Amino acid sequence: MRISPARIWRERGARYRLEAVRCRKCGHVYYPPKKVCPACRSREMEKVVLPPKGKLLAWSIEYTVPEGYRKYAPIVLGLVELQGGVRVLAPIVDVRPEELRKGMMVEAVLRRVYEDGDEGVIVYGIKFVPAEQD
Amino acid sequence: MRKVFVVGVGLTKIGRHFDKDLRSLFAEAALHAIDDAGGVKPQAVVVGNMLSSSLYQQDNLGALLADYIGLRGVAAFKVEAACGSGGFAVATGYSLVASRLYDVVLVGGVEKMCDYPTATVAAALAQAADAEYEVVYGASFPALNALAMKLYMETYGVSREEMAEWPVRMHEYASQNPYAQLRFRITLEDVLKAPMVAEPITLLDSAPIGDGAATLVLASEEVARKLSDTPVEIAGVGMGSDSVDTTTRFDLLDPLSVRLAAEEAYRRAKVEPKDIDLVEVHDAFTITGILSLEGLGFAKRGEAAKLVAEGAFAKGDKPEANLSGGLKARGHPVGATGIYQVAEITMQLRGEFPGVKASSPEVGLAQTTGGVLASTSVIILRR
Numbered sequence: 001m002r003i004s005p006a007r008i009w010r011e012r013g014a015r016y017r018l019e020a021v022r023c024r025k026c027g028h029v030y031y032p033p034k035k036v037c038p039a040c041r042s043r044e045m046e047k048v049v050l051p052p053k054g055k056l057l058a059w060s061i062e063y064t065v066p067e068g069y070r071k072y073a074p075i076v077l078g079l080v081e082l083q084g085g086v087r088v089l090a091p092i093v094d095v096r097p098e099e100l101r102k103g104m105m106v107e108a109v110l111r112r113v114y115e116d117g118d119e120g121v122i123v124y125g126i127k128f129v130p131a132e133q134d
Numbered sequence: 135m136r137k138v139f140v141v142g143v144g145l146t147k148i149g150r151h152f153d154k155d156l157r158s159l160f161a162e163a164a165l166h167a168i169d170d171a172g173g174v175k176p177q178a179v180v181v182g183n184m185l186s187s188s189l190y191q192q193d194n195l196g197a198l199l200a201d202y203i204g205l206r207g208v209a210a211f212k213v214e215a216a217c218g219s220g221g222f223a224v225a226t227g228y229s230l231v232a233s234r235l236y237d238v239v240l241v242g243g244v245e246k247m248c249d250y251p252t253a254t255v256a257a258a259l260a261q262a263a264d265a266e267y268e269v270v271y272g273a274s275f276p277a278l279n280a281l282a283m284k285l286y287m288e289t290y291g292v293s294r295e296e297m298a299e300w301p302v303r304m305h306e307y308a309s310q311n312p313y314a315q316l317r318f319r320i321t322l323e324d325v326l327k328a329p330m331v332a333e334p335i336t337l338l339d340s341a342p343i344g345d346g347a348a349t350l351v352l353a354s355e356e357v358a359r360k361l362s363d364t365p366v367e368i369a370g371v372g373m374g375s376d377s378v379d380t381t382t383r384f385d386l387l388d389p390l391s392v393r394l395a396a397e398e399a400y401r402r403a404k405v406e407p408k409d410i411d412l413v414e415v416h417d418a419f420t421i422t423g424i425l426s427l428e429g430l431g432f433a434k435r436g437e438a439a440k441l442v443a444e445g446a447f448a449k450g451d452k453p454e455a456n457l458s459g460g461l462k463a464r465g466h467p468v469g470a471t472g473i474y475q476v477a478e479i480t481m482q483l484r485g486e487f488p489g490v491k492a493s494s495p496e497v498g499l500a501q502t503t504g505g506v507l508a509s510t511s512v513i514i515l516r517r
């Protein structure tokens with residue numbers, strides 16, 4: 001994947017602090033954000049920052065990883081339901097696969113996700129780690 | 135809108151064609167199809183392809199390929215909808231003829247996937263998912279489907295063994311299909327013990343990486359009647375979409391794009407699911423095939439996997455599903471796959487398919503999809 005500094009900068013809101021959008025009309029929240037609400041087609045979308053904690057809905061241990069991700073393999077790809085019900089897809093880290101269980105509390109942290117070669121841009125983003133029950 | 139017919143088909147065997155480049159592979163299928171259509175000259179070329187840009191450093195595929203097969207000057211372009219590109223190319227070619235823009239259109243799919251290591255191909259295939267919210271985290275296409283498979287098995291109480299029946303059957307069919315890539319039989323145990331790609335998806339739950347090309351010649355009724363006494367009609371076409379990201383779906387196990395495309399195609403062809411004799415579904419992974427059977431209305435939600443495990447949709451049932459061996463074992467040269475399906479069903483309706491033959495086919499359906507069921511086309515064919 002080719003990564004440019006401008007692209008990283010543009011994506012900073014969603015990538016670094018879980019910025020989503022909420023439809024002012026029907027209340028649906030979208031992450032990734034949408035310009036127009038897919039549920040009611042309202043254009044009145046407001047930016048909201050999602051809570052960092054949630055529970056693990058499902059995960060897959062990914063052994064065959066795309067080019068450029070070998071150093072992270074195997075990747076535990078998790079589907080997390082944040083408090084409030086919005087789902088986020090991201091790697092689960094700092095945990096052994098056998099310790100994973102459905103419904104466990106996890107919390108978003110900022111981690112390195114990709115390096116564009118030895119001299120290219122380093123991409124940071126959200127990953128989830130195990131968290132204390134609230 | 136006027137009627138549209140398939141008057142020619144041409145296929146290459148799917149596999150590792152190290153001796154053939156993109157254009158040679160395409161030409162092999164295209165010239166077969168033109169010969170099959172009595173040598174008629176197409177007025178337009180529509181190409182189904184996903185990976186030429188990312189893996190082959192080639193854009194402008196329409197003009198390149200049209201010129202290579204002696205059609206310099208005709209309208210020519212590529213249609214892209216990830217792994218579903220082929221079906222959308224058929225739908226595009228259909229609309230060019232139905233709308234009277236052209237009388238004869240060549241629709242060809244081609245894909246070269248075997249020149250590079252698996253990780254490179256995996257990165258290219260992952261582009262079917264959301265680059266900025268999924269792929270950047272290293273999410274592979276199998277892993278995204280693995281999440282759907284896990285949720286499906288949990289929600290409906292389906293066992294891993296029940297999910298293994300499908301690939302076993304696909305390999306059985308493919309072993310008799312001369313165009314198939316994986317022409318060998320496997321057992322349930324083979325599926326479960328195969329190397330894990332993205333748990334719980336094993337290598338034998340997944341379509342293989344392969345090179346291949348498939349081509350159709352589509353024509354108006356006037357042209358078709360001159361070429362054949364029994365041309366196969368494209369009776370209905372439907373298309374649908376869903377979010378490319380899986381997280382914002384309103385219901386993670388509702389194959390929305392398949393449902394919408396199917397409803398549209400059934401309505402246009404004036405048929406119902408019970409009228410379909412044979413079907414080719416998009417089983418890039420076992421779970422994709424299962425969800426597709428449900429979206430097409432052949433099983434209620436959560437029931438397709440259990441029905442398959444009990445023997446439903448096999449040769450002799452109605453509909454008979456994926457007698458070609460499916461994406462799983464016939465192979466999945468991604469942008470060409472939708473065209474393989476339509477070609478195979480056309481051959482079945484003509485009684486000329488060289489593999490497992492459909493029992494008494496009158497109406498067939500081809501469904502192909504891009505991404506995790508994000509872009510779907512459904513083509514209904516009638517004898």
Ligand SMILES: [Zn+2]
Pocket residue numbers: 023024025026027028037038039040041042
């Ligand atoms: Zn809304």
